[in-house]
Amino acid sequence: MALAKRSLYTGAEITWCRLCGNFGLMSAFAWAVEELSESIPLEKFVVLSGIGCHGKIVDYINLNSFYSIHGRAPATATGIKLANPELYPVCFVGDGDIYAEGISHLLFAAKRNTDITVIVHDNRAYSLTTGQFTPTSPVIFRGKSTPEGPPEDPINPVALMLEAGATFVARGYAGYTDHLKEIIKQAILHKGFSFVDVLQPCVVFYNTYELYNRQVYKLESAGHDPSSYEEAYRRAKEWDYNREDVRIPIGVFYKTDKPTYEERV
Ligand code: SF4
Numbered sequence: 700m701a702l703a704k705r706s707l708y709t710g711a712e713i714t715w716c717r718l719c720g721n722f723g724l725m726s727a728f729a730w731a732v733e734e735l736s737e738s739i740p741l742e743k744f745v746v747l748s749g750i751g752c753h754g755k756i757v758d759y760i761n762l763n764s765f766y767s768i769h770g771r772a773p774a775t776a777t778g779i780k781l782a783n784p785e786l787y788p789v790c791f792v793g794d795g796d797i798y799a800e801g802i803s804h805l806l807f808a809a810k811r812n813t814d815i816t817v818i819v820h821d822n823r824a825y826s827l828t829t830g831q832f833t834p835t836s837p838v839i840f841r842g843k844s845t846p847e848g849p850p851e852d853p854i855n856p857v858a859l860m861l862e863a864g865a866t867f868v869a870r871g872y873a874g875y876t877d878h879l880k881e882i883i884k885q886a887i888l889h890k891g892f893s894f895v896d897v898l899q900p901c902v903v904f905y906n907t908y909e910l911y912n913r914q915v916y917k918l919e920s921a922g923h924d925p926s927s928y929e930e931a932y933r934r935a936k937e938w939d940y941n942r943e944d945v946r947i948p949i950g951v952f953y954k955t956d957k958p959t960y961e962e963r964v
Contacts, residue, residue: 707732709761715752720899720908723873724820725756728789730876731883732762739887744787745779747772749801751793752827752901753820770801773808776815777960784961787887788815795825795833798856802834809863809892811960816886816893819856822901823940830904837941840905853940856896857952861932866891868931868953872898872915874908878949885951891959898949910943918950925954 707729715721732744744762748754750769757764767775767790776788797805797819808815824842825831831844835856838848860868867889871879879897886893898915900907924930931953938947 707761709759711758713759714755716901716903718902719752720822720873720897720901721753721756721820723876724818724879724897724899725759727871727873727876727879728756728818728883729760730880731887734880735884735887739787743785744789745776747776747779747788747790749790749792749796750827751796751820751825752822753791753793753796753899754827756791770796770799771804772797773801773804773813773815773817776817777808777811777813780813780815780961781964784814789887790815790817792817792819793825793833794819794821794823794835794856795831798834798854806859806863809860809865809894812864812866812891812957813960814891816883816889817895818883818886819894819896820899821856821896822899822905823853823907824901824904826901826904835940836905837943839941842904855935855938855940856894857935858932860894860896861928861935861953864892865894865953866955866957867893867951868935869893869895869951870898870949871895872911872949873900874898874911875915875949878917882951885954889954891957898947911947914943914945914947915949916946918948918952921948923948923950923952925951928953928955
């Protein structure tokens with residue numbers, strides 16, 4: 700069978716809620732892989748997940764896959780890449796999963812410049828467990844554990860990854876699937892640690908479609924230069940995750956070349 704022609708979906712029943720941002724994210728990834736399969740054999744992709752609504756993607760995507768544990772997908776992917784450098788590990792993780800439980804694994808994968816891709820389904824809520832706040836929830840988020848809002852401020856993961864040393868840092872929006880597909884293609888092809896935070900609305904516990912449709916803009920249409928670290932950091936800080944009245948940049952913030960972890964060990 701010509702692998703490029705096979706369906707990228709397993710046919711398993713999809714149990715995500717109707718209109719969940721996970722659908723747009725999964726489509727963007729499948730389209731990206733389909734286009735990349737012209738040069739990368741499908742058997743060289745490995746998809747991994749953490750725990751959360753996002754994690755079901757490994758059941759739905761018809762590629763080599765590994766259901767990892769909470770927050771540990773980057774550590775598992777690092778092992779896979781060290782064992783077989785020809786593979787392309789792509790981690791799907793959630794904002795609660797990776798910015799809380801898995802934060803040290805994320806930081807060290809970025810610091811080491813491990814040649815893996817991390818794609819965050821960032822819906823800014825623990826949705827599988829019915830709506831607790833996560834590290835990217837704003838103070839206005841009304842969740843089951845914090846009905847009056849979290850008593851702490853959200854992190855900015857794009858700025859965090861720039862600080863940690865990630866060599867490819869991007870943000871996408873699940874509502875703009877073509878744009879997200881292009882970002883994911885670049886992330887997978889990048890040699891070194893690639894980070895893509897995806898704005899992924901949860902229609903049940905934090906429906907942000909209206910906010911993102913109103914405030915999002917594309918970095919490339921603003922003349923952004925992704926080779927400048929200073930400019931990337933300035934753009935990253937444009938959006939305070941507590942605010943709904945400022946513009947939200949999406950696209951590739953930063954891209955640079957550096958020896959990978961696999962080359963240095
Ligand atoms: S609970 Fe939210 S994140 Fe989970 S599948 Fe439903 S809409 Fe998507």
